[in-house]
Amino acid sequence: MSANVRDTVTPDGRRFERMLRELGSLQVRVGFQQGGATEDDGTDICDIAMWNELGTEHAPARPFLRMSVDENEDKIKNFLKSKKADIVGGASAEQVLKEIGIFQKDLIQEKITNGSFVPNSAYTIAKKGSSKPLIDTGRMRQSVNYVIKEKGSGD
Known part of the structure; x- marks a missing residue:
């Protein structure tokens, strides 16, 4: 190859590089956000979720968050492969992260509803008045959400 030959990045290549940088600077956090929702008595739903996930002195652990990942490993891997294809196809970083957030949110909510605890x-x-673990008012299940944040934002 001649020393005078110089490759240039196409507009599509530059767009793809920008999207990869954006994707590398963001993260999606799925679960419960402190202060995002409370029970009628003021108890933060994030605390209730933690007590259910890990258990307390008076209640056994019902690890719905961990189970939503552990029991869906193949499903998650296949979904993420499809998002990789979307990225290559031109989807925005924010759109891909939103779809990942919604996907994992659905897995968590499904586990709360149908998990074996x-x-x-x-x-x-x-x-x-119910024998259904994790379901009382439904507020915890409804409070599962996701947020997209800058990596290293610390909050």
């Missing part, structure tokens, strides 16, 4: 105690069933 330690049953509620007789006391809890009598108190809330």
Whole structure:
């Protein structure tokens, strides 16, 4: 190859490079955001989700967040492969991250609704009138969300 030959990046190539830089600077956070929702008594839904996920002195762990990932590994991998194709096809970084957020949000909500967890105690069933673990008012399930943030934003 001659030393005088110089390749130039096409407009599509420059657009793709910008999109990759943008994608590299952002992250999607899926789950519960502190202060995003509360129960009627003022208890933050983020705290309720943590107590359910990890368990407390009086309640067993019902790890719906971890299970939503662990039990859907192949589904998640296939979905992310399709997003890779979308990126190559010209989708914006923000659009791809939104789709990832919605996808994982749906997996978490499905696990809350249909997961196999330690049953509620007789006391809890009598108190809330239901034997369904993780579902009382439905507010926790409805509060699952995602946010797109700059990487390293710390909040």
